[in-house]
Amino acid sequence: MTAKRVSLTVNGRGENIAADGLTTLQQVLREALDYNSVKDGCTQGSCGACSVLVDGELRIACLLPAGGLQGAEVTTLEGLNARNSTSVIQQSFVEHSAAQCGFCTSGMIVSAQALLDENPAPSRDEIMEAISGNMCRCTGYLPIVEAVASAARKLAKGDGA
Amino acid sequence: MKAKAEMDGIGGGGHAVGQPIKQRELDSHVKGQTLYYEDVKVPRMLHLKIHRSPVAHARILNIDTSKAEQSDGVVAVLTYRDVPATKVWSHFEAIGAAPGAEPILAVDKIRWKGEPIAAVAAETLSQAEDAAAKIKVTYEKLPSVFDVDEALAPGAPELFDCWPGNHYVFPDDHKAAQIRFGDVEKGFAEADHLVEHVYRTRPIEQAPIETAGCVAVPGSDGRYTIYTNSQALSTTRNSAAEIAGLPVARLRLVGGTAGGGFGGKVDMAIEPMALLAAMKSKRPVKYRFTREDEMTVSSTRAAWRVSIKDGVMRDGRITARHVITHQDIGAYLRNSIYGAFKHASHMPGPYTVPNVWADVYCVFTNRTPSAAMRGFGVMPASFAIEMQMDRVAKAIHMDPWQFRLKNAFRNGDMKAHRREVWDAALVETIQAAARLTAKDLPEEYRQMSSAKRPLSAPRIAGG
Amino acid sequence: MAEYLLPDTLAEAGEMMAAHGRSLAIMAGGTSAMRCGTCRGRRGRGIACIECAGPRLVSVPNSAYVMGIQRLGLDRLEADNGVLNIGAGVTMRNLAASDMPAALCQAARRVGGPALRNMATVGGNIFARQPYGTVAAMLLAMDAVPVFTGPDGSREVALAEFYTSGAIAAGLLTHIECPHPQGRLVFVKCARQRFAGPTVITVAVRIELETGGKVAAARIALGGAGETPLRAEAAEQLLIGEKLEAPAIEAAAAAAKAACAPADDPVASAWYRRRMVGVYVARALEQAGEGEAP
Ligand SMILES: Cc1cc2nc3c(=O)[nH]c(=O)nc-3n(C[C@H](O)[C@H](O)[C@H](O)COP(=O)(O)OP(=O)(O)OC[C@H]3O[C@@H](n4cnc5c(N)ncnc54)[C@H](O)[C@@H]3O)c2cc1C
Numbered sequence: 001m002t003a004k005r006v007s008l009t010v011n012g013r014g015e016n017i018a019a020d021g022l023t024t025l026q027q028v029l030r031e032a033l034d035y036n037s038v039k040d041g042c043t044q045g046s047c048g049a050c051s052v053l054v055d056g057e058l059r060i061a062c063l064l065p066a067g068g069l070q071g072a073e074v075t076t077l078e079g080l081n082a083r084n085s086t087s088v089i090q091q092s093f094v095e096h097s098a099a100q101c102g103f104c105t106s107g108m109i110v111s112a113q114a115l116l117d118e119n120p121a122p123s124r125d126e127i128m129e130a131i132s133g134n135m136c137r138c139t140g141y142l143p144i145v146e147a148v149a150s151a152a153r154k155l156a157k158g159d160g161a
Numbered sequence: 162m163k164a165k166a167e168m169d170g171i172g173g174g175g176h177a178v179g180q181p182i183k184q185r186e187l188d189s190h191v192k193g194q195t196l197y198y199e200d201v202k203v204p205r206m207l208h209l210k211i212h213r214s215p216v217a218h219a220r221i222l223n224i225d226t227s228k229a230e231q232s233d234g235v236v237a238v239l240t241y242r243d244v245p246a247t248k249v250w251s252h253f254e255a256i257g258a259a260p261g262a263e264p265i266l267a268v269d270k271i272r273w274k275g276e277p278i279a280a281v282a283a284e285t286l287s288q289a290e291d292a293a294a295k296i297k298v299t300y301e302k303l304p305s306v307f308d309v310d311e312a313l314a315p316g317a318p319e320l321f322d323c324w325p326g327n328h329y330v331f332p333d334d335h336k337a338a339q340i341r342f343g344d345v346e347k348g349f350a351e352a353d354h355l356v357e358h359v360y361r362t363r364p365i366e367q368a369p370i371e372t373a374g375c376v377a378v379p380g381s382d383g384r385y386t387i388y389t390n391s392q393a394l395s396t397t398r399n400s401a402a403e404i405a406g407l408p409v410a411r412l413r414l415v416g417g418t419a420g421g422g423f424g425g426k427v428d429m430a431i432e433p434m435a436l437l438a439a440m441k442s443k444r445p446v447k448y449r450f451t452r453e454d455e456m457t458v459s460s461t462r463a464a465w466r467v468s469i470k471d472g473v474m475r476d477g478r479i480t481a482r483h484v485i486t487h488q489d490i491g492a493y494l495r496n497s498i499y500g501a502f503k504h505a506s507h508m509p510g511p512y513t514v515p516n517v518w519a520d521v522y523c524v525f526t527n528r529t530p531s532a533a534m535r536g537f538g539v540m541p542a543s544f545a546i547e548m549q550m551d552r553v554a555k556a557i558h559m560d561p562w563q564f565r566l567k568n569a570f571r572n573g574d575m576k577a578h579r580r581e582v583w584d585a586a587l588v589e590t591i592q593a594a595a596r597l598t599a600k601d602l603p604e605e606y607r608q609m610s611s612a613k614r615p616l617s618a619p620r621i622a623g624g
Numbered sequence: 625m626a627e628y629l630l631p632d633t634l635a636e637a638g639e640m641m642a643a644h645g646r647s648l649a650i651m652a653g654g655t656s657a658m659r660c661g662t663c664r665g666r667r668g669r670g671i672a673c674i675e676c677a678g679p680r681l682v683s684v685p686n687s688a689y690v691m692g693i694q695r696l697g698l699d700r701l702e703a704d705n706g707v708l709n710i711g712a713g714v715t716m717r718n719l720a721a722s723d724m725p726a727a728l729c730q731a732a733r734r735v736g737g738p739a740l741r742n743m744a745t746v747g748g749n750i751f752a753r754q755p756y757g758t759v760a761a762m763l764l765a766m767d768a769v770p771v772f773t774g775p776d777g778s779r780e781v782a783l784a785e786f787y788t789s790g791a792i793a794a795g796l797l798t799h800i801e802c803p804h805p806q807g808r809l810v811f812v813k814c815a816r817q818r819f820a821g822p823t824v825i826t827v828a829v830r831i832e833l834e835t836g837g838k839v840a841a842a843r844i845a846l847g848g849a850g851e852t853p854l855r856a857e858a859a860e861q862l863l864i865g866e867k868l869e870a871p872a873i874e875a876a877a878a879a880a881k882a883a884c885a886p887a888d889d890p891v892a893s894a895w896y897r898r899r900m901v902g903v904y905v906a907r908a909l910e911q912a913g914e915g916e917a918p
């Protein structure tokens with residue numbers, strides 16, 4: 001049985017990867033394509049450290065079969081780094097010390113970006129729900145919620161647009 | 162927002178205390194550019210899987226690795242025969258501060274469910290997993306003990322021949338870490354009330370989001386480089402060298418960036434194993450705990466049983482505190498004596514008590530060996546003490562805030578382990594908490610401070 | 625190694641299933657199947673992984689073929705002629721945002737976090753290991769009927785019967801049909817966190833009241849209280865002809881608690897789950913009894 005080839009776009013670049021039935025997007029991104037922002041905290045969908053966007057929607061890369069991603073557009077934090085709105089979120093994370101060990105951080109920022117893309121003025125509860133699939137053992141979440149709220153305010157004022 | 166120089170910390174020319182200091186890796190964290198050990202890619206790397214014991218207590222009759230050796234992709238299979246020092250795990254064992262007992266691969270006995278028995282290094286992780294599952298171990302099962310009550314019961318099964326009754330014996334032939342200060346019996350005799358209770362905590366997994374892991378890489382010069390997320394680089398280097406029978410100079414550990422640890426990565430659980438596999442296979446070897454490993458076989462915070470007896474006067478002065486603690490350290494010692502000493506020296510808590518007696522035991526059980534977690538030994542001490550403070554306050558019908566303020570230590574007081582207090586802040590902290598929570602304190606208590614008591618006042622609690 | 629197949633039509637899917645038989649596993653969102661696939665039953669040796677602990681269902685890790693169903697057009701959500709028609713491939717996110725009955729949308733919203741809801745499907749939820757099956761429990765209370773297509777054409781079986789008969793998938797689940805629910809629907813989930821909390825138990829009820837406020841029909845479905853989502857039939861019976869007030873509610877809650885058979889897992893003990901069944905059945909019934917009696 002041969003591994004199937006799949007063509008997809010990652011962070012704007014065309015890629016052609018080999019994937020068997022159980023190859024995950026996380027494996028492809030970390031091992032084949034060296035996107036190190038995609039972390040592996042559990043390999044079972046529980047921690048959110050591998051969060052990425054697929055066609056603009058939030059996904060858990062460690063549970064996503066790469067075999068089904070023909071033609072998909074995948075965005076990791078590396079790809080978001082160029083976006084203005086992401087840098088506003090990142091600046092807020094820095095200002096609020098919302099990252100300590102940093103291992104959950106890329107997933108958190110991808111989730112925050114997915115939230116703000118859909119809902120530019122989230123309530124506190126909406127922020128908490130939006131990052132509820134991302135675990136953080138260091139910060140106690142409060143600085144993260146505050147960082148996202150402050151990024152939303154800044155973006156609404158047009159600070160980073 | 163502070164000026165950039167200040168945010169950058171001490172280098173900015175100002176003082177560090179009271180100033181926000183920017184975490185060094187913050188900018189790279191938020192961009193996903195921080196390099197963790199796993200982001201270092203090494204060519205021709207093998208993956209390690211451990212075959213572990215499914216039983217908690219047993220004698221090993223036979224270990225058969227033949228099927229694993231023939232399994233696809235397998236490069237090396239290791240058992241205790243490949244381990245130069247089979248009685249060293251922890252730093253204390255490596256430097257001779259504790260008698261050696263724990264093998265990194267079991268030799269003839271299993272003392273906990275999950276104890277490592279053999280290691281398989283293979284081209285891929287699933288090949289290593291497949292092969293590890295083919296290792297056959299024959300056991301003669303033994304009865305087991307799962308908490309201190311069971312372990313200390315008369316006639317209980319014993320884990321070690323050298324430690325009868327499952328009591329660890331400290332090097333100077335004491336069964337316990339001890340504190341002796343004043344005369345507790347005299348203190349109890351003087352007291353208006355005696356209040357006694359037992360407090361227990363359960364094991365907790367530190368659960369960092371990045372699981373423990375490392376990559377050991379053989380170099381052409383006979384040196385080995387280990388990329389690791391250990392919280393204890395230098396002690397890990399010492400124990401790994403000791404276990405592998407190498408001069409320390411032949412090991413280079415690269416670390417410093419960990420995706421959380423909380424005490425769970427001080428254990429040297431993985432580096433020696435990866436090193437030995439790299440030595441045997443002559444290839445780089447990655448050994449990484451899966452999330453399941455992290456939750457089931459990595460060491461946890463211990464379970465503690467703390468019995469406290471206090472003597473207290475009607476006016477709220479504690480006259481004596483007597484503590485007996487049993488730390489359920491699990492199947493092996495690892496760093497538990499350190500936790501026991503910290504627990505003992507934390508007694509009687511941040512309070513000035515003239516008569517203190519504490520015995521802190523380490524007890525072996527057939528549980529996962531325990532280790533550090535955030536305030537090793539101190540958290541269970543504080544938990545028990547503060548629960549007891551509430552209980553005593555209730556017994557003498559005193560407000561628990563006032564009761565604590567009255568007994569809180571002051572600068573110049575003598576602590577039970579004979580260090581003078583010089584940086585006390587408990588009184589001010591409680592007062593600040595009262596202000597923040599709109600707790601009403603009488604004037605007398607609002608006026609208290611941690612300042613040295615006047616010379617005429619006795620050096621014991623009394624407000 | 626398994627090969628990933630991605631059929632474009634139901635006919636093509638049918639051919640693949642016929643050709644590969646037991647060596648083919650169906651993959652919807654993959655949120656259970658991939659977990660099981662990466663673990664392969666080996667990582668968690670000695671611990672009960674929630675995906676492979678149970679006795680039933682298609683085994684993904686050992687299959688030679690994995691078939692993705694995202695191109696089969698199974699993501700339709702329709703309500704016509706008094707029947708709700710829910711495609712097996714509808715994601716939790718889309719169900720939560722739909723105009724389906726509010727309690728069903730709430731159930732979908734209580735599955736995992738947002739990323740998971742973007743992936744997890746209703747079809748996959750029907751097969752979920754307990755204590756999962758959050759939406760399945762709600763559908764059970766709504767008398768839903770899963771519809772399968774297989775080599776011998778399509779087959780319908782009431783969800784309640786599907787579970788009591790061993791929860792064996794008869795081919796590909798295409799959609800779930802369900803009469804437009806009469807009466808009041810309530811969904812409650814017990815978890816230790818407000819958002820994305822792992823399930824302790826779930827309770828879904830449907831109550832029809834007759835004039836005078838007496839119960840004419842009752843469905844109480846429990847998630848996390850047995851090997852599959854299950855109906856608390858004894859409790860349902862106790863409610864018939866009663867008003868939804870304290871004595872009847874307490875009796876029903878006690879009956880549900882007595883009849884369930886929850887399991888221990890790292891999230892909660894069987895002991896705690898059983899107690900929570902009592903508490904949450906009572907809460908759900910109280911909620912169902914709120915407002916004007918007909
Ligand atoms: C972190 C996390 C949290 C979770 N929280 C919850 C929760 O709160 N509540 C809950 O209910 N679940 C939860 N789950 C479990 C799971 O996500 C859901 O049950 C989900 O609905 C499964 O759907 P899926 O599409 O991902 O199924 P898959 O994983 O793709 O499939 C699951 C099983 O169903 C079979 N299958 C799927 N679709 C079909 C079909 N159309 N025909 C025949 N067979 C089919 C597959 O072969 C497989 O055996 C959680 C999972 C994770 C990882």
Ligand code: FES
Pocket residue numbers: 039040041042043044045046047048049050051060061062063
């Ligand atoms: S690594 Fe994917 S969710 Fe934890």
Ligand code: FES
Pocket residue numbers: 098099100101102103104105135136137138139370420421
């Ligand atoms: S910053 Fe360490 S886990 Fe979130």
